[in-house]
Amino acid sequence: MTEAAVADPVGRKPSLAPPTAFALWCDRNFKWLLVAPAVALIAALSIYPLLFSIWISFVNYDFSIPGHDFVGLKNFRQVVVDPVARWSVVVTAMLSTLDVVAEFLLGLGLALILAQSFRGRGIIMSILIIPLFISPVIVGQLWALLLQRPFGPTDFLLSKLLGFDVTISWLTEAPWNFIALVVADVWQWTPFMLVILLAGLTAIPPHLYEAAELDGVGNWRTFRYITLPYIGPMITLAIAFRLLDSIKLFDTIFMMTGGGPGTNTYTSSFYLYQVGFQQFHLSQATAGSWLFLILTAVIIMGLVRRLLRAEA
């Protein structure tokens, strides 16, 4: 303690030595000095690139065409008229909706079960949250392994269960490839919903349920009029978080379908990655990511404001 006090060049020693002008300045601007490094770093890696990318999106920036001439809205037009880009928006919207709905319903069901107290609840919870800590790339790899024909055991198990031969190419055949992607996402992120909704359910004061039971209110009506309104904010929070993350879906696409067959499972992130980093149409990809950013920004704003309100 004493050594640290002597070693600290900024801190005023507990003795009565007069503080230097520098120490006083530091003390006055204390709160700004604390945020400065983090803000500077975030600004360097997000504001600067965003500003830089505005410029890129209005010029020619393409590894196959030399020079950086101003091209107006050409880059944006190229993205908007590209049928693959349009399809990728549809795929993104469809997959994220399916993911979030399936995860919410499954997560809510599990949360309702796990909100009861019974033996083994803790260990079951620990098992169910495992997928949250696995890299999405590995989750993609995992499911590719399970679903790939002829190696994966999925078709074999399904044939046994259903009693007839199942020969589905899960990764290369529409609509099974979408189902495969949704299953992988549900596997990884259902626990997310579960954890948040369970936190909401366990916070409901038990006397509400007791009162309902005394009044002879049925299970469904108890759920509808006590449980749902009480966990409403948590539901919004969980859905919004998952929605924003699933819009960025990339890793499992990369590992499971590679966007294929053809461009069938291109999400917006995957499309922009392909255009930017495989075909090196950098300015077109940048223009596209601005359009994508604007599309998502509306949802981001809504959620972040909500979170701030919850915190205040």
Next chain:
Amino acid sequence: MNVGFIGIWSRLGRFVALSLMIIFVLGPLYWVAITSIKPSNDYLAVPPVWFPSQPTLIHYWAALFAYRGLDGLINSVIISVLATLLSAALGTPMAYSLARYNTGGQHLSFWVLSQRFLPPIAVVLPIFLVYRSTGLYDTHIGLIIAYTVFTLPVTVWMMFAYFRQMPRSLEEAAMVDGCTRWQSFVRVAVPLALPGVVAASVFAFIACWTEFFFALVLTSRHAFTLPTVFRAFLGFQGSQYGESSALSIVSLVPSIVLGMLVQKHLVRGLTLGALRG
């Protein structure tokens, strides 16, 4: 709990539902674990081999050495550890300032939080170009900086919630006793918040450890991390199941173990402190 006729049925239903879910969660993990120790000629057996009669570790050696998994592992450790430390070192002061002095009002916290939701694809292209021109491309330091920024919102918001819950009285007492604001922050607030810093850091570490997109775009043959090694297994149908499974196990075990350690902070970690568990 009433143990009537209904009680038994609802218990049975609960048992069945939870069993199915546990099978759904653990099944794929079992399959990848078993594939990682399967001899190659068991891959395509029908019916599938549920447990190999001659388990082998050969795929682990191949994954670590032939596919440079070990290099990826070492890079992942270096990059994740340093980015986590940096994120905690920069994020904790910022969170303290936001929580105690309301610095920058709502705008600053809004801005930091929105970084968490910014689609990586929107910033990665210009970062890639900047990295190419400044020599940061495919370097450890480049990815460390990117990961620090990428985890800062999580650290700041988790610590923000933590400091808010901590009583100010001790810091105020320290200042009455002649400590400067710096001293009361460094000597009083930070030691008290240490459990929170550790929890936030573990979440930041897991986020770095499992990240793929930035690593894919910003590294190549030198600073590549473990998740990017999986690219090597794409497009070779049917020959490297063992290697890719072995590498999956190598990567997922550390993050699951860490995740279990911070399980009680999970609600906070997942919602950036917006909900208390």
